[in-house]
Amino acid sequence: MSTETKQQRRIRRARRRERRRVHANPHIHRFLRFVVRQVLGAAFSIETVGRETVNRASGPFIILANHSAVIDPMVLGIYVNKPIHFVVSDSQFRSRLLGWVLRLVGSIPKTKAMSDLDTIKKIVAVKSAGGVIGLFPEGQSSWDGKNLPIMRATDKLLKSLKVPVYTARIEGAYLAWPRWARRFRRGPIRITYSRLFSPADLKELTVAQVGERLEEALAVDIWAFQRDRRFRYRGSRHAEYLERVLFVCPACHGLDTLVSEGRRLSCRSCNHSVLFNERGFFEAPRGSLHFTTVSDWNRWQLDWFAAYLSRNGTSVSGDGPLLKEAGMVVREGYKTQPLRTLGRATIYLYTKRLEFVLENGSTMTFPLKSLEGINVQNNEHLEFYHAFSLYRLSPESPRGNSLKWDYAVRRLQNQQF
Template identity: 30%
Template sequence: MLGEKLSFLWRDIFWWWAKIFLGPPLRFFFHIQSEGKRRFPPRGQPAFLLANHTNTVDPFMIADSINRPVRYVVTDEYFRYKISRTLLGWVKGIPKTKNIPDSVTMRILLRAVKRGEIIGVFPEGKRNWDGQTLPLGDTIPRLIKKLKIPAICVRQRGSYLAWPRWSNWPRRGRIIFDFSYLFENPDEVPEDEGEIKRRIEEKLFYSELEDPEVIKHIFTSPTVAEHLELRLWLCPHCLRFFTLKSEKRNLFCTACGARWSFVGNGTFQLNKAGEPLAVGARNFKRYIDWTRWNDAQTMPMLADRKKQGKDTLVSLPAMMWSVPTETGRDRDFELKGDGIATLTPDFRMVFVRSKDGKVLFDTPLTEMKGPGITWNHKFEFFGEDMAYRFTFFGQSAYFWHFLTQELDKSKSKGDLR
């Protein structure tokens, strides 16, 4: 009991130390501005803090804007590295395995509520790739209904462009945190979970690249385009997969020679058209339009390749890791080798190791459990009593996650072929 009290005392000391020494540099670099109602319940009374998730360091920036320690629910990926595990232990982070139910997380969270703490949660469950709030799950509305504690929402504006999901480095921008109460008193919490979810969506839904006040900011960083190919895998001029490459402020196609300059605020300028242009070629001035076209065309173009009788729809160099596991959090991965990850016409992922030509993995995408992306280039998921990781350097790991989502949608509609 004494040890627990001392650990939380250390948490409070460390939290205030971080607020004093890390808060000012963050506020200066990102030009952070807070608006709205930030009056939290007094110490000892629990509350939920809900926010859209667009930036690597947004938990720290949001916490700096309030006067009580926040205990965030954090993906367990960060608990597998010594430095981040130590820091998260100091601030009492709550580990959560992505995309699958986690009873351990729920027990820790309920204990934190009993202690009267502020629980920081990103209801999307992961950082979004395009600055637009992702569909929310049902877990948080269910918890709010059950626990009937105050809930505060903070909608971030400008946070995505300051550090896009596909980028390795932040840029100086202007970030606005808009605080507002979802429910200030327990009596305000509806009994209908659907209504709670609707109100959360109303508070948090936001499309940053369609906000004229945000996109008018011009970024001067010399590397604003680097790693765009982690999100964009289709060239709109030659309609080929995985031919896009980025360099400093430019994005270009290695197949047709098309070249664009990226302004950094979500807009492109065409410098050179591809040769030859494919039938149905497009050009986009806005990143958000390109991503929507990219996503809408992926499955039809893969279906066309299948109709053409191709044995391989897509193949990419990768490294495979795996580990036997009995629980979702037990993932100390072992490298199995480098090779080629292939997408077959029946939407199976096949991995062939380079050194001996051995097939190490062959599984339908529809049988992957809890798929997710960590550190932008790692595609992770669970199989039967196994956890897997495929690392893609220089090309999109998110492509594979996107396919699992699209196949799940087709399966739920009953039109999966």
């Protein structure tokens, strides 16, 4: 091998290491922590328990938390002295301004719902530099306040990194700013910090035991918490945008017939309505009350929707669509790269494929079994990968429900494999 070739390889390796380098500017971190702490402290009543346990820690470590609201990273990070390198959805890096800020504070991009080797390499780089890694092992924030399943790769990652593991249980953030809402509500949030594993613990425990203890440590029942304490979360439009998560009327079983205004959620088809109060529970202004929490309603609607998909998937004549939605904006991209708009389209979901019929008359067809990483970004955008390209579908209305598309595709995919 020539000297020139060896030198070129060394340069390429150095460039790869630099791309994996994650650095949080300590001065920027202190400034932002101060500013964000003042803002969040004015908006919410935040109580912390055990934060000195984390702040006494030295060297590299991992901090894990349940994920119930968009403000979780900020609420968690402002009480930890060292900069936390949070693993963040790569969609947030597509904005030049936000991407610049996230890189400035040392955030690590991760493609949702897919394995990402580059993310692992960056996490290892942070560990090697003695930094703090922040993870939300559920992979996304909760739609209805209930814990989501822990991503199974998390327990293996903890075992392989062999560093101390701390947890932060966040309670009340879902009621203060639900994932589906555009406005926050003033009320209490409690964060409980604790040490979960030492390196010696991780060495002795099996992967399954690590996962079990992690699930137990991060389990939060916000509805039991709220029934016991009855905290008030003050605001003016508590129900608005609930149709982003709730898409089936419990009275008439109408699909996409719900509309929110102020504190009221109503059905356009049968006029059934409920009020969403300051404590996060439903009330009935008239008639019967089917559910008292978003979680109960969501659990019922997903069971109903699964039966709907099964029933219509076997009974449609010919090859009719199970779902259809017009006016969706289709964009294409890849990971952190800016998205390119392809145009508006009508979207059709069939039992084995997804189709876009664009306004220019062209049709794009995607076999369901070939779709990867399907998820809902920023509350309303459906994203998935096909043949190394990212596609984003955005409803015409910001109140549009992409969750049902996400659930339907996953359900149909599971039936095919």
